[in-house]
Amino acid sequence: MLSETLAAIRPADPRALADARAHQDRLTKPRGSLGALEEVAVRLAGAAGTCPPPMPSPAALAIFAADHGVHAQGVSPWPQEVTAQMVANFLAGGAVANSFAAQAAASVTVVDVGIATDLPPGFAGLPALVDHKIARGTADLSLGPAMSRDQAVAAVEAGISVARALVSSGARCLITGDMGIANTTASAALISAFTGHDPARVTGHGTGIDEETYAHKVAIVRRALEVNSFDVADPLSVLAAVGGFEHGAIAGFVLGGAALGVPVILDGVIAGSAALVAAALAPAVVDHCVAGHRSAEPGHAAALGHLGLRPLVDLELRLGEGTGGLLAHPLVCAAVRVMHEVATFDSAGVTDKTG
Known part of the structure; x- marks a missing residue:
């Protein structure tokens, strides 16, 4: 695939x-x-x-959810079970992404590619939840590879499958979304690997950490890049070493949309880091992407600069979920309507x- x-x-x-x-x-x-x-x-x-x-409407948001073994290193103040709890919130329609999706008349699909804990009772099996679980979270990237190469390929192909399904159902624009406690740590590692920037330059405060935890987070990203062997000329090796399952799936989602001739609006730093993987696999994929916004996370600006993309919205957002991409969608539609x-x-x- x-x-x-x-x-x-x-x-x-x-x-x-x-x-x-x-x-x-x-x-x-x-x-x-x-x-x-x-x-x-x-x-x-x-x-x-x-x-x-063609008009980039209707739009479809796909929120790829997964957990990260590096959470054990204390890089986030949020407990890991929040990933599954927020997935339940998406499915119940109670998240910011749901509100923004309603404003943009976009559908919302949640994709489990690696949630570590079980969803609350009553949410598994809902039509809006797609099961592409590869494993219950990645391994700790600061101790060795986050995943195997086969798992990296499976993550990318999960994203391609979702893109194909949504376009087949009538979507004419795809919007990336994500959910995964500690995923900004993996994002920083990916961005540092692909851009060559020092981890301190591309690592941010994520969902809100103090300065002591931030310094520790930078050190963890640096350690991940030191202990893992990868070749930037082999993008799947980078993804396997320091990425997350949702990063791989978003990369595949972007590739899948481009292959089908449907534009993809990128969200924040997680999408930006995943787009680096996609662009390393197929440089022409960038021609099919629009940068929805620029996140407050410093690594996002570095990723967009490397990709040569100009963000449409700069509102100091750092939420993820696809919120920045959803806000940008009406602007993309307006540009084409003209x-x-x-x-x-x-x-x-x-x-x-x-x-």
Whole structure:
């Protein structure tokens, strides 16, 4: 499945990009006046290979949930069972992601790729919960590989499967979401590995830790990079060494959307670190991605810079769940709607500026 998906990913179409830029310049507005929204519309046209691009609606949010063995090192003040409890909250419709998804008219699917504890009674088996559990959490990445290579491939292919299912059900835009206590530690390790930045530069305070715990967290990330053997030219080896099951699944989700010609809106630092894995596997996948927002986590800016993506929203969010991507979705839709509905100078009989 992974090989088939990678083979199907194509870079942005040069003709569609040129047509989209030319069309933007003919619309009844000063050239460049819509700023980053023009870039988004052109990007989606190139990815779709047509101008104007298809409307990126309806949207589907997939929240990939998993636990992390590195939690045992005290990198988060939250107990590990919160992952399963929050999954239950998503399924009950009580999370911020649910509220934002309702605002964006996006569906919500929760994917268990490695939750360590059982869900509360009554939640297992719900239609909105997809079971792709690989294991009950990863191993402790500070002591050795977080997962085997086979598990890394299974995580990526789980994400591809979810992308295929959602697109088959009618989704025309995919939004990444995540849930996993301690997953910002794995994210920092991935970002440091792929970008070459020092762990202190890309490790953040996550869901809220004091300075002593933060210093310990940086040391754990540094130790993980020292004790594990991996080759950045072999992205799956990096994922297996220091990633999480949800990172692998999000990478596959991004790859799956790109292979199907459906744009993917990335959420925060977990999505950014997973996108580094996806881009290392298939560089052209970046042409199919939109950075929904820039997280308050420092590693996210480093990941977006490495990917060459400009975030649409910068509200100092650090929640995850897909919240930043959901907030960005109406902006992405607006950018494309302009291409479909706004008149050109010729069609509207409006005189263009001279020179």
